Amino acid sequence: MVTDQNTIIHTSMLTKFYGKYRGIEDVNLDVKRGEVFGYLGPNGAGKTTTIRTFMDYIRPTRGNATIFGFDSRRGSIETRRRIGYLPGELSIYGNLTGTELLRFAANLRQGVEWSYVTTLAQRLDCDLTRRLRTLSHGNRQKIGLIQAFMHKPELVILDEPTNGLDPLIQQEFYRLILETKSDGRTVFLSSHILPEVERVCDRVGIIRNGKLAAVETVETLKSRALRRLDIHFAQAVPIERFNTVPGVRNVTMHDNVLHCEVIGSLDACVKAAAKFEVVNIVSHEPSLEEIFLAYYSQDKSNA
Protein backbone atom coordinates (compact mmCIF):
# COMPACT_ATOMS: atom_id res chain seq x y z
CA MET A 1 0.00 0.00 0.00
CA VAL A 2 1.23 3.48 -0.78
CA THR A 3 1.31 5.56 2.37
CA ASP A 4 3.86 8.22 1.59
CA GLN A 5 3.13 11.75 2.69
CA ASN A 6 2.47 13.00 -0.78
CA THR A 7 -0.25 10.58 -1.74
CA ILE A 8 -3.52 12.12 -0.61
CA ILE A 9 -5.92 9.63 -2.15
CA HIS A 10 -5.02 6.08 -2.99
CA THR A 11 -7.51 3.50 -4.14
CA SER A 12 -6.75 -0.09 -4.83
CA MET A 13 -9.15 -2.26 -6.79
CA LEU A 14 -11.96 -0.09 -5.41
CA THR A 15 -15.23 -1.76 -6.36
CA LYS A 16 -18.82 -1.04 -5.49
CA PHE A 17 -21.81 -3.06 -6.60
CA TYR A 18 -25.37 -2.10 -5.74
CA GLY A 19 -26.84 -5.56 -5.65
CA LYS A 20 -25.96 -6.79 -9.10
CA TYR A 21 -25.64 -3.33 -10.61
CA ARG A 22 -22.11 -2.12 -11.00
CA GLY A 23 -21.23 1.26 -9.54
CA ILE A 24 -17.48 1.11 -10.05
CA GLU A 25 -15.09 -1.77 -10.58
CA ASP A 26 -11.38 -2.15 -9.86
CA VAL A 27 -10.58 1.54 -9.73
CA ASN A 28 -6.89 2.18 -9.03
CA LEU A 29 -6.17 5.82 -8.49
CA ASP A 30 -3.51 8.01 -6.87
CA VAL A 31 -3.99 11.67 -6.19
CA LYS A 32 -0.89 13.61 -5.14
CA ARG A 33 -0.62 16.42 -2.65
CA GLY A 34 -1.10 19.82 -4.19
CA GLU A 35 -2.62 18.74 -7.46
CA VAL A 36 -6.01 19.45 -8.94
CA PHE A 37 -7.31 16.11 -10.08
CA GLY A 38 -10.21 15.98 -12.49
CA TYR A 39 -12.50 13.00 -12.50
CA LEU A 40 -14.15 13.06 -15.85
CA GLY A 41 -16.98 10.92 -17.05
CA PRO A 42 -20.53 11.00 -18.34
CA ASN A 43 -23.45 10.91 -15.92
CA GLY A 44 -23.87 7.49 -14.39
CA ALA A 45 -20.25 6.49 -15.02
CA GLY A 46 -19.51 6.06 -11.31
CA LYS A 47 -18.08 9.45 -10.33
CA THR A 48 -20.43 9.98 -7.42
CA THR A 49 -20.06 6.37 -6.31
CA THR A 50 -16.30 6.81 -6.07
CA ILE A 51 -16.65 10.04 -4.12
CA ARG A 52 -19.20 8.55 -1.74
CA THR A 53 -16.75 5.80 -0.81
CA PHE A 54 -14.15 8.50 -0.03
CA MET A 55 -16.69 10.13 2.28
CA ASP A 56 -17.56 6.78 3.89
CA TYR A 57 -21.23 7.18 2.95
CA ILE A 58 -21.00 3.86 1.15
CA ARG A 59 -18.66 0.95 1.70
CA PRO A 60 -16.64 -0.77 -0.97
CA THR A 61 -17.76 -4.20 -2.10
CA ARG A 62 -14.09 -5.01 -2.74
CA GLY A 63 -10.84 -3.13 -2.58
CA ASN A 64 -10.28 -0.02 -0.53
CA ALA A 65 -9.65 3.68 -0.55
CA THR A 66 -7.03 5.36 1.60
CA ILE A 67 -7.16 9.09 2.26
CA PHE A 68 -4.24 10.84 3.98
CA GLY A 69 -3.06 7.29 4.66
CA PHE A 70 -6.24 6.44 6.59
CA ASP A 71 -8.64 3.75 5.48
CA SER A 72 -11.81 5.46 4.24
CA ARG A 73 -13.85 3.33 6.59
CA ARG A 74 -11.84 3.08 9.81
CA GLY A 75 -10.34 6.55 9.63
CA SER A 76 -13.43 8.32 8.42
CA ILE A 77 -13.69 10.80 11.30
CA GLU A 78 -10.10 11.96 10.79
CA THR A 79 -10.44 12.13 7.02
CA ARG A 80 -13.74 14.00 7.13
CA ARG A 81 -12.15 16.49 9.52
CA ARG A 82 -9.60 17.30 6.82
CA ILE A 83 -11.93 17.17 3.80
CA GLY A 84 -14.22 19.83 2.41
CA TYR A 85 -17.02 18.26 0.40
CA LEU A 86 -19.57 19.52 -2.06
CA PRO A 87 -22.14 16.88 -3.03
CA GLY A 88 -23.47 16.59 -6.55
CA GLU A 89 -27.06 16.89 -5.41
CA LEU A 90 -26.80 19.49 -2.73
CA SER A 91 -29.62 19.16 -0.22
CA ILE A 92 -29.48 21.58 2.64
CA TYR A 93 -31.96 22.62 5.28
CA GLY A 94 -34.36 24.93 3.49
CA ASN A 95 -35.66 26.46 6.70
CA LEU A 96 -32.25 27.90 7.60
CA THR A 97 -30.65 31.01 6.18
CA GLY A 98 -27.20 30.82 4.62
CA THR A 99 -25.64 32.26 7.74
CA GLU A 100 -27.46 29.80 9.97
CA LEU A 101 -26.48 26.82 7.86
CA LEU A 102 -22.84 27.85 7.70
CA ARG A 103 -22.76 28.59 11.45
CA PHE A 104 -24.18 25.14 12.04
CA ALA A 105 -21.59 23.55 9.73
CA ALA A 106 -18.83 25.56 11.43
CA ASN A 107 -20.01 24.33 14.83
CA LEU A 108 -19.90 20.72 13.68
CA ARG A 109 -16.20 21.02 12.94
CA GLN A 110 -13.29 22.99 14.29
CA GLY A 111 -11.10 25.49 12.55
CA VAL A 112 -13.52 27.79 10.76
CA GLU A 113 -12.67 31.46 10.78
CA TRP A 114 -15.89 33.33 10.29
CA SER A 115 -14.13 36.21 8.55
CA TYR A 116 -13.10 33.77 5.82
CA VAL A 117 -16.73 32.68 5.42
CA THR A 118 -17.82 36.25 4.81
CA THR A 119 -14.91 36.75 2.41
CA LEU A 120 -15.96 33.71 0.43
CA ALA A 121 -19.57 34.89 0.41
CA GLN A 122 -18.49 38.25 -1.00
CA ARG A 123 -16.30 36.66 -3.63
CA LEU A 124 -19.06 34.35 -4.80
CA ASP A 125 -21.64 37.14 -4.54
CA CYS A 126 -23.73 35.08 -2.19
CA ASP A 127 -26.58 36.42 -0.07
CA LEU A 128 -26.38 34.69 3.31
CA THR A 129 -29.46 36.31 4.81
CA ARG A 130 -32.08 34.50 2.75
CA ARG A 131 -33.74 31.23 3.65
CA LEU A 132 -32.16 28.50 1.60
CA ARG A 133 -35.44 27.27 0.19
CA THR A 134 -35.99 30.62 -1.48
CA LEU A 135 -32.66 30.46 -3.32
CA SER A 136 -32.14 29.37 -6.90
CA HIS A 137 -30.13 26.25 -7.58
CA GLY A 138 -27.04 28.26 -8.44
CA ASN A 139 -27.25 30.36 -5.29
CA ARG A 140 -27.65 27.26 -3.16
CA GLN A 141 -24.62 25.81 -4.92
CA LYS A 142 -22.63 28.83 -3.73
CA ILE A 143 -23.56 28.06 -0.14
CA GLY A 144 -22.37 24.51 -0.75
CA LEU A 145 -19.08 25.80 -2.10
CA ILE A 146 -18.53 28.09 0.89
CA GLN A 147 -19.27 25.18 3.16
CA ALA A 148 -16.69 23.05 1.31
CA PHE A 149 -13.94 25.67 1.40
CA MET A 150 -14.55 27.51 4.68
CA HIS A 151 -12.29 25.44 6.92
CA LYS A 152 -9.45 25.56 4.37
CA PRO A 153 -9.36 21.79 4.14
CA GLU A 154 -6.31 19.86 3.00
CA LEU A 155 -8.47 18.08 0.46
CA VAL A 156 -11.49 19.54 -1.30
CA ILE A 157 -13.78 17.03 -2.97
CA LEU A 158 -16.24 18.60 -5.38
CA ASP A 159 -18.89 16.61 -7.21
CA GLU A 160 -19.97 18.54 -10.33
CA PRO A 161 -19.27 21.88 -8.68
CA THR A 162 -20.19 24.32 -11.43
CA ASN A 163 -23.66 22.91 -11.91
CA GLY A 164 -25.92 25.93 -12.15
CA LEU A 165 -23.25 28.57 -11.45
CA ASP A 166 -23.35 31.58 -13.74
CA PRO A 167 -20.18 32.20 -15.80
CA LEU A 168 -18.88 35.09 -13.71
CA ILE A 169 -19.09 33.05 -10.53
CA GLN A 170 -17.49 30.12 -12.32
CA GLN A 171 -14.43 32.29 -12.98
CA GLU A 172 -14.23 33.16 -9.30
CA PHE A 173 -14.64 29.50 -8.46
CA TYR A 174 -11.76 28.55 -10.75
CA ARG A 175 -9.62 31.18 -9.03
CA LEU A 176 -10.57 29.64 -5.68
CA ILE A 177 -9.40 26.25 -6.91
CA LEU A 178 -6.09 27.62 -8.15
CA GLU A 179 -5.55 29.39 -4.82
CA THR A 180 -6.20 26.15 -3.00
CA LYS A 181 -3.62 24.49 -5.19
CA SER A 182 -1.04 27.22 -4.63
CA ASP A 183 -1.53 26.71 -0.87
CA GLY A 184 -0.30 23.17 -1.41
CA ARG A 185 -3.77 21.77 -0.78
CA THR A 186 -5.41 19.18 -3.00
CA VAL A 187 -8.58 19.30 -5.07
CA PHE A 188 -10.52 16.34 -6.41
CA LEU A 189 -13.14 17.54 -8.84
CA SER A 190 -15.64 15.47 -10.76
CA SER A 191 -17.14 16.77 -13.94
CA HIS A 192 -18.68 15.80 -17.21
CA ILE A 193 -17.50 18.99 -18.90
CA LEU A 194 -14.14 18.68 -20.64
CA PRO A 195 -13.28 22.40 -20.97
CA GLU A 196 -13.81 22.86 -17.24
CA VAL A 197 -11.44 20.02 -16.45
CA GLU A 198 -8.92 21.25 -19.02
CA ARG A 199 -9.06 24.66 -17.49
CA VAL A 200 -8.25 23.91 -13.85
CA CYS A 201 -6.92 20.38 -13.57
CA ASP A 202 -3.39 19.04 -13.65
CA ARG A 203 -4.32 15.45 -14.23
CA VAL A 204 -7.52 13.81 -15.30
CA GLY A 205 -8.94 10.39 -14.61
CA ILE A 206 -11.45 9.30 -17.19
CA ILE A 207 -14.16 7.00 -15.94
CA ARG A 208 -16.59 5.21 -18.16
CA ASN A 209 -19.11 2.51 -17.28
CA GLY A 210 -17.66 2.17 -13.80
CA LYS A 211 -14.12 1.60 -14.94
CA LEU A 212 -11.19 3.96 -14.96
CA ALA A 213 -10.30 4.18 -18.65
CA ALA A 214 -7.21 6.35 -18.36
CA VAL A 215 -5.34 8.79 -16.16
CA GLU A 216 -3.59 11.48 -18.17
CA THR A 217 -2.12 14.89 -17.74
CA VAL A 218 -4.28 17.60 -19.22
CA GLU A 219 -1.62 18.24 -21.89
CA THR A 220 -1.80 14.65 -23.07
CA LEU A 221 -5.55 14.75 -23.04
CA LYS A 222 -5.56 17.89 -25.17
CA SER A 223 -3.05 16.45 -27.59
CA ARG A 224 -5.28 13.47 -28.12
CA ALA A 225 -8.54 15.38 -28.08
CA LEU A 226 -10.77 15.11 -31.08
CA ARG A 227 -12.39 18.20 -32.57
CA ARG A 228 -14.96 18.50 -35.27
CA LEU A 229 -14.22 21.30 -37.75
CA ASP A 230 -16.45 22.93 -40.33
CA ILE A 231 -14.35 24.88 -42.82
CA HIS A 232 -16.34 27.18 -45.08
CA PHE A 233 -14.54 27.76 -48.41
CA ALA A 234 -15.25 30.31 -51.12
CA GLN A 235 -15.62 27.41 -53.53
CA ALA A 236 -15.49 23.64 -53.54
CA VAL A 237 -12.08 22.17 -52.74
CA PRO A 238 -10.71 18.71 -53.50
CA ILE A 239 -11.35 16.42 -50.55
CA GLU A 240 -8.21 14.41 -51.23
CA ARG A 241 -6.07 17.33 -50.05
CA PHE A 242 -7.46 16.76 -46.56
CA ASN A 243 -7.90 13.01 -46.47
CA THR A 244 -4.17 12.54 -46.47
CA VAL A 245 -3.36 15.05 -43.71
CA PRO A 246 -2.22 13.21 -40.54
CA GLY A 247 -4.79 13.30 -37.73
CA VAL A 248 -7.64 14.27 -40.04
CA ARG A 249 -10.44 11.83 -40.74
CA ASN A 250 -14.07 11.45 -41.75
CA VAL A 251 -13.76 14.21 -44.33
CA THR A 252 -16.91 15.19 -46.21
CA MET A 253 -17.86 18.18 -48.34
CA HIS A 254 -21.29 19.84 -48.62
CA ASP A 255 -21.96 23.15 -50.40
CA ASN A 256 -18.39 24.40 -50.11
CA VAL A 257 -18.26 23.43 -46.43
CA LEU A 258 -15.74 20.82 -45.46
CA HIS A 259 -16.54 18.74 -42.38
CA CYS A 260 -13.81 16.75 -40.72
CA GLU A 261 -12.55 15.42 -37.41
CA VAL A 262 -9.08 16.27 -36.18
CA ILE A 263 -7.21 14.44 -33.45
CA GLY A 264 -4.64 16.45 -31.55
CA SER A 265 -3.15 19.55 -33.09
CA LEU A 266 -5.13 21.50 -35.67
CA ASP A 267 -1.97 22.84 -37.28
CA ALA A 268 -1.63 20.51 -40.26
CA CYS A 269 -5.30 20.73 -41.12
CA VAL A 270 -5.38 24.53 -40.94
CA LYS A 271 -2.29 24.76 -43.12
CA ALA A 272 -3.89 22.51 -45.68
CA ALA A 273 -6.98 24.71 -45.66
CA ALA A 274 -4.89 27.87 -46.05
CA LYS A 275 -4.05 26.85 -49.60
CA PHE A 276 -7.63 27.79 -50.50
CA GLU A 277 -9.84 30.78 -49.79
CA VAL A 278 -11.31 30.23 -46.35
CA VAL A 279 -14.52 32.06 -45.38
CA ASN A 280 -15.00 30.71 -41.87
CA ILE A 281 -13.82 27.98 -39.53
CA VAL A 282 -16.13 26.58 -36.86
CA SER A 283 -14.69 24.27 -34.22
CA HIS A 284 -17.00 22.10 -32.12
CA GLU A 285 -15.89 21.09 -28.64
CA PRO A 286 -15.75 17.35 -28.56
CA SER A 287 -18.28 15.57 -26.42
CA LEU A 288 -17.00 13.19 -23.79
CA GLU A 289 -18.12 10.28 -25.85
CA GLU A 290 -16.04 11.52 -28.76
CA ILE A 291 -12.99 11.74 -26.54
CA PHE A 292 -13.51 8.20 -25.39
CA LEU A 293 -13.88 7.07 -28.98
CA ALA A 294 -10.71 8.90 -29.95
CA TYR A 295 -8.97 7.20 -27.07
CA TYR A 296 -10.12 3.75 -27.91
CA SER A 297 -9.48 4.04 -31.62
CA GLN A 298 -5.96 5.36 -30.98
CA ASP A 299 -5.24 2.67 -28.47
CA LYS A 300 -6.19 0.14 -31.09
CA SER A 301 -4.14 1.72 -33.84
CA ASN A 302 -1.12 2.07 -31.54
CA ALA A 303 -1.29 -1.57 -30.57
Add this chain to the structure above:
Amino acid sequence: MLKNVFLKTLRDQRRSLLFWGIGLVALALYIALFYPTVRDMPQLSDFFQQSGQKDVFEAFLGGQLPDFSTPTGYLNVELYSLMLPLLMLVFAIGFGSGAIAGEEEKGTLDFLLANPIPRWQVVAEKFGVMVTALLVLSFVFLVGLVIGAVTVDMEISYLRLAQATFSTLLVALDFGMVALFLGCWRGNRGLCIGVSGGLAAVMYFLNSLAEMVDALKGYRIISPFYHHVTPNVLVNGLDPGHTLVLLGIVVVLFVASLPVFDRRDIAV
Protein backbone atom coordinates in the same frame (compact mmCIF):
# COMPACT_ATOMS: atom_id res chain seq x y z
CA MET B 1 -29.42 26.76 18.87
CA LEU B 2 -27.12 25.58 16.07
CA LYS B 3 -24.30 24.38 18.29
CA ASN B 4 -24.80 20.71 17.54
CA VAL B 5 -27.16 18.17 16.01
CA PHE B 6 -29.15 17.88 19.26
CA LEU B 7 -29.91 21.58 19.55
CA LYS B 8 -30.48 21.99 15.81
CA THR B 9 -32.98 19.13 15.84
CA LEU B 10 -34.70 20.50 18.93
CA ARG B 11 -34.88 23.90 17.22
CA ASP B 12 -36.52 22.27 14.21
CA GLN B 13 -39.15 20.84 16.56
CA ARG B 14 -39.97 24.13 18.25
CA ARG B 15 -43.11 24.89 16.26
CA SER B 16 -44.28 21.31 16.37
CA LEU B 17 -43.72 21.20 20.13
CA LEU B 18 -45.62 24.44 20.62
CA PHE B 19 -48.73 23.18 18.84
CA TRP B 20 -48.55 19.70 20.35
CA GLY B 21 -48.17 21.33 23.75
CA ILE B 22 -51.21 23.55 23.23
CA GLY B 23 -53.21 20.57 22.03
CA LEU B 24 -52.25 18.40 24.97
CA VAL B 25 -52.98 21.11 27.53
CA ALA B 26 -56.36 21.70 25.89
CA LEU B 27 -57.09 17.98 26.03
CA ALA B 28 -56.05 17.74 29.69
CA LEU B 29 -58.18 20.73 30.71
CA TYR B 30 -61.14 19.57 28.67
CA ILE B 31 -61.11 16.08 30.14
CA ALA B 32 -60.56 17.32 33.70
CA LEU B 33 -63.20 20.04 33.56
CA PHE B 34 -65.89 17.63 32.39
CA TYR B 35 -65.18 15.21 35.21
CA PRO B 36 -67.88 16.51 37.61
CA THR B 37 -70.55 16.27 34.92
CA VAL B 38 -69.68 12.69 34.03
CA ARG B 39 -69.26 11.64 37.68
CA ASP B 40 -72.73 12.90 38.47
CA MET B 41 -74.30 10.61 35.91
CA PRO B 42 -74.49 7.45 38.01
CA GLN B 43 -76.55 5.68 35.38
CA LEU B 44 -73.47 5.58 33.13
CA SER B 45 -71.51 3.34 35.46
CA ASP B 46 -74.57 1.27 36.16
CA PHE B 47 -75.04 0.78 32.46
CA PHE B 48 -71.64 -0.81 32.09
CA GLN B 49 -71.99 -2.88 35.24
CA GLN B 50 -75.42 -4.23 34.42
CA SER B 51 -75.13 -4.58 30.69
CA GLY B 52 -73.90 -8.15 30.98
CA GLN B 53 -71.24 -7.18 28.48
CA LYS B 54 -68.72 -5.92 31.00
CA ASP B 55 -65.85 -7.86 29.40
CA VAL B 56 -66.54 -6.45 25.99
CA PHE B 57 -66.59 -2.88 27.21
CA GLU B 58 -63.44 -3.51 29.18
CA ALA B 59 -61.73 -4.86 26.11
CA PHE B 60 -62.60 -1.95 23.90
CA LEU B 61 -62.05 0.66 26.52
CA GLY B 62 -58.54 -0.52 27.12
CA GLY B 63 -58.84 -3.29 29.64
CA GLN B 64 -59.99 -1.14 32.51
CA LEU B 65 -63.28 -1.30 34.26
CA PRO B 66 -64.96 1.84 33.00
CA ASP B 67 -65.78 3.32 36.34
CA PHE B 68 -66.53 6.98 35.86
CA SER B 69 -67.42 7.59 39.45
CA THR B 70 -63.80 7.84 40.60
CA PRO B 71 -61.16 10.20 39.19
CA THR B 72 -58.74 7.33 38.54
CA GLY B 73 -61.33 5.28 36.66
CA TYR B 74 -62.41 8.28 34.65
CA LEU B 75 -58.89 9.38 33.74
CA ASN B 76 -57.83 5.84 32.88
CA VAL B 77 -60.67 5.44 30.43
CA GLU B 78 -60.59 8.91 28.95
CA LEU B 79 -56.86 9.52 28.84
CA TYR B 80 -54.32 7.00 29.95
CA SER B 81 -55.46 3.76 28.39
CA LEU B 82 -55.83 5.02 24.86
CA MET B 83 -56.05 8.71 24.03
CA LEU B 84 -52.82 9.98 25.58
CA PRO B 85 -50.68 7.01 24.49
CA LEU B 86 -52.10 7.36 20.99
CA LEU B 87 -51.28 11.05 20.74
CA MET B 88 -47.80 10.70 22.18
CA LEU B 89 -47.22 7.70 19.92
CA VAL B 90 -48.09 9.73 16.85
CA PHE B 91 -45.59 12.37 17.88
CA ALA B 92 -42.90 9.83 18.75
CA ILE B 93 -43.33 7.80 15.56
CA GLY B 94 -43.36 10.94 13.45
CA PHE B 95 -40.18 12.16 15.07
CA GLY B 96 -38.48 8.75 15.08
CA SER B 97 -39.22 8.30 11.38
CA GLY B 98 -37.91 11.71 10.47
CA ALA B 99 -34.78 11.51 12.61
CA ILE B 100 -32.60 9.41 10.32
CA ALA B 101 -34.82 8.24 7.46
CA GLY B 102 -36.34 11.70 6.96
CA GLU B 103 -32.94 13.39 6.80
CA GLU B 104 -31.68 10.67 4.51
CA GLU B 105 -34.59 11.07 2.09
CA LYS B 106 -34.13 14.83 2.04
CA GLY B 107 -30.42 14.31 1.45
CA THR B 108 -29.44 16.37 4.49
CA LEU B 109 -27.84 13.36 6.17
CA ASP B 110 -25.00 13.76 3.66
CA PHE B 111 -24.54 17.30 4.90
CA LEU B 112 -24.37 16.18 8.54
CA LEU B 113 -22.01 13.30 7.84
CA ALA B 114 -19.66 15.40 5.73
CA ASN B 115 -18.53 16.74 9.10
CA PRO B 116 -16.31 14.78 11.44
CA ILE B 117 -19.16 13.27 13.47
CA PRO B 118 -19.49 9.53 13.95
CA ARG B 119 -22.78 8.06 12.80
CA TRP B 120 -23.61 6.74 16.26
CA GLN B 121 -23.43 10.27 17.58
CA VAL B 122 -26.07 11.46 15.13
CA VAL B 123 -28.38 8.64 16.27
CA ALA B 124 -27.66 9.41 19.92
CA GLU B 125 -28.38 13.12 19.53
CA LYS B 126 -31.61 12.42 17.65
CA PHE B 127 -32.62 9.98 20.36
CA GLY B 128 -31.84 12.62 22.95
CA VAL B 129 -34.18 15.04 21.21
CA MET B 130 -36.95 12.44 21.09
CA VAL B 131 -36.66 11.84 24.85
CA THR B 132 -36.45 15.57 25.58
CA ALA B 133 -39.43 16.40 23.38
CA LEU B 134 -41.59 13.69 24.97
CA LEU B 135 -40.56 14.85 28.45
CA VAL B 136 -41.52 18.42 27.57
CA LEU B 137 -44.88 17.35 26.14
CA SER B 138 -45.58 15.10 29.14
CA PHE B 139 -44.73 17.88 31.53
CA VAL B 140 -46.91 20.39 29.74
CA PHE B 141 -49.76 17.92 29.62
CA LEU B 142 -49.35 17.20 33.32
CA VAL B 143 -49.43 20.88 34.18
CA GLY B 144 -52.67 21.23 32.23
CA LEU B 145 -54.17 18.21 33.94
CA VAL B 146 -53.18 19.38 37.43
CA ILE B 147 -54.67 22.81 36.76
CA GLY B 148 -57.87 21.11 35.60
CA ALA B 149 -57.90 18.77 38.60
CA VAL B 150 -57.44 21.65 41.05
CA THR B 151 -60.19 23.61 39.31
CA VAL B 152 -62.80 20.87 39.67
CA ASP B 153 -61.48 19.71 43.04
CA MET B 154 -60.61 16.27 41.77
CA GLU B 155 -59.41 13.97 44.52
CA ILE B 156 -56.31 12.51 43.00
CA SER B 157 -52.61 12.20 43.79
CA TYR B 158 -50.52 14.43 41.57
CA LEU B 159 -47.64 12.03 42.03
CA ARG B 160 -49.79 9.27 40.55
CA LEU B 161 -50.74 11.50 37.65
CA ALA B 162 -47.07 12.15 37.00
CA GLN B 163 -46.31 8.45 37.20
CA ALA B 164 -49.11 7.46 34.82
CA THR B 165 -47.99 10.16 32.40
CA PHE B 166 -44.43 8.88 32.61
CA SER B 167 -45.61 5.33 31.91
CA THR B 168 -47.43 6.69 28.84
CA LEU B 169 -44.27 8.45 27.77
CA LEU B 170 -42.40 5.16 27.91
CA VAL B 171 -44.98 3.46 25.68
CA ALA B 172 -44.65 6.28 23.15
CA LEU B 173 -40.87 6.09 23.39
CA ASP B 174 -40.98 2.35 22.69
CA PHE B 175 -42.72 2.88 19.37
CA GLY B 176 -40.78 6.03 18.55
CA MET B 177 -37.66 3.96 19.05
CA VAL B 178 -39.04 1.27 16.72
CA ALA B 179 -39.37 3.99 14.08
CA LEU B 180 -35.88 5.33 14.77
CA PHE B 181 -34.44 1.81 14.63
CA LEU B 182 -36.14 1.12 11.30
CA GLY B 183 -34.74 4.39 9.97
CA CYS B 184 -31.26 3.31 11.00
CA TRP B 185 -31.83 0.00 9.27
CA ARG B 186 -33.40 1.07 6.00
CA GLY B 187 -33.68 4.82 5.73
CA ASN B 188 -37.18 4.78 4.27
CA ARG B 189 -39.48 7.14 6.11
CA GLY B 190 -42.68 5.55 4.82
CA LEU B 191 -41.52 2.18 6.04
CA CYS B 192 -40.75 3.62 9.47
CA ILE B 193 -44.16 5.24 9.88
CA GLY B 194 -46.10 2.33 8.43
CA VAL B 195 -44.41 -0.46 10.31
CA SER B 196 -44.18 1.23 13.69
CA GLY B 197 -47.73 2.62 13.44
CA GLY B 198 -49.06 -0.78 12.41
CA LEU B 199 -47.11 -2.46 15.16
CA ALA B 200 -48.56 -0.05 17.72
CA ALA B 201 -52.10 -0.90 16.57
CA VAL B 202 -51.39 -4.63 16.70
CA MET B 203 -49.87 -4.31 20.17
CA TYR B 204 -52.77 -2.25 21.44
CA PHE B 205 -55.36 -4.77 20.32
CA LEU B 206 -53.23 -7.71 21.40
CA ASN B 207 -53.47 -6.41 24.94
CA SER B 208 -57.07 -5.26 24.92
CA LEU B 209 -58.50 -8.28 23.09
CA ALA B 210 -56.64 -10.61 25.41
CA GLU B 211 -59.26 -9.61 27.98
CA MET B 212 -61.78 -11.61 25.97
CA VAL B 213 -59.73 -14.00 23.88
CA ASP B 214 -57.98 -16.58 26.02
CA ALA B 215 -55.73 -17.64 23.16
CA LEU B 216 -54.12 -14.19 23.21
CA LYS B 217 -53.61 -14.02 26.97
CA GLY B 218 -50.19 -15.67 26.91
CA TYR B 219 -48.85 -13.30 24.28
CA ARG B 220 -49.87 -9.99 25.69
CA ILE B 221 -46.70 -9.69 27.73
CA ILE B 222 -44.96 -8.66 24.50
CA SER B 223 -47.26 -5.64 24.23
CA PRO B 224 -46.02 -2.38 25.76
CA PHE B 225 -49.67 -1.53 26.39
CA TYR B 226 -49.93 -4.52 28.71
CA HIS B 227 -47.08 -3.18 30.81
CA HIS B 228 -48.63 0.24 30.81
CA VAL B 229 -52.26 -0.65 31.56
CA THR B 230 -52.07 -3.71 33.78
CA PRO B 231 -50.29 -2.19 36.79
CA ASN B 232 -52.97 0.56 36.94
CA VAL B 233 -50.36 3.22 37.66
CA LEU B 234 -52.95 5.87 38.57
CA VAL B 235 -54.01 3.76 41.56
CA ASN B 236 -50.89 1.78 42.44
CA GLY B 237 -48.01 3.90 41.16
CA LEU B 238 -45.26 2.68 38.86
CA ASP B 239 -44.55 -1.01 39.07
CA PRO B 240 -40.78 -1.62 38.92
CA GLY B 241 -41.05 -4.76 36.79
CA HIS B 242 -43.42 -3.38 34.16
CA THR B 243 -41.55 -0.08 34.04
CA LEU B 244 -38.28 -1.89 33.48
CA VAL B 245 -39.78 -3.79 30.56
CA LEU B 246 -40.93 -0.53 28.94
CA LEU B 247 -37.51 1.02 29.53
CA GLY B 248 -35.72 -2.14 28.41
CA ILE B 249 -37.38 -2.04 25.00
CA VAL B 250 -36.08 1.49 24.50
CA VAL B 251 -32.56 0.59 25.56
CA VAL B 252 -32.37 -2.58 23.47
CA LEU B 253 -33.66 -0.87 20.33
CA PHE B 254 -31.34 2.09 20.82
CA VAL B 255 -28.28 -0.10 21.28
CA ALA B 256 -29.30 -2.21 18.28
CA SER B 257 -29.70 0.89 16.10
CA LEU B 258 -26.09 1.95 16.38
CA PRO B 259 -24.29 -0.96 14.64
CA VAL B 260 -27.14 -1.36 12.17
CA PHE B 261 -26.77 2.25 11.08
CA ASP B 262 -22.99 2.18 11.19
CA ARG B 263 -22.74 -0.75 8.79
CA ARG B 264 -25.01 0.26 6.00
CA ASP B 265 -24.67 2.51 2.98
CA ILE B 266 -26.28 5.94 3.06
CA ALA B 267 -28.64 6.41 0.13
CA VAL B 268 -28.02 9.27 -2.29
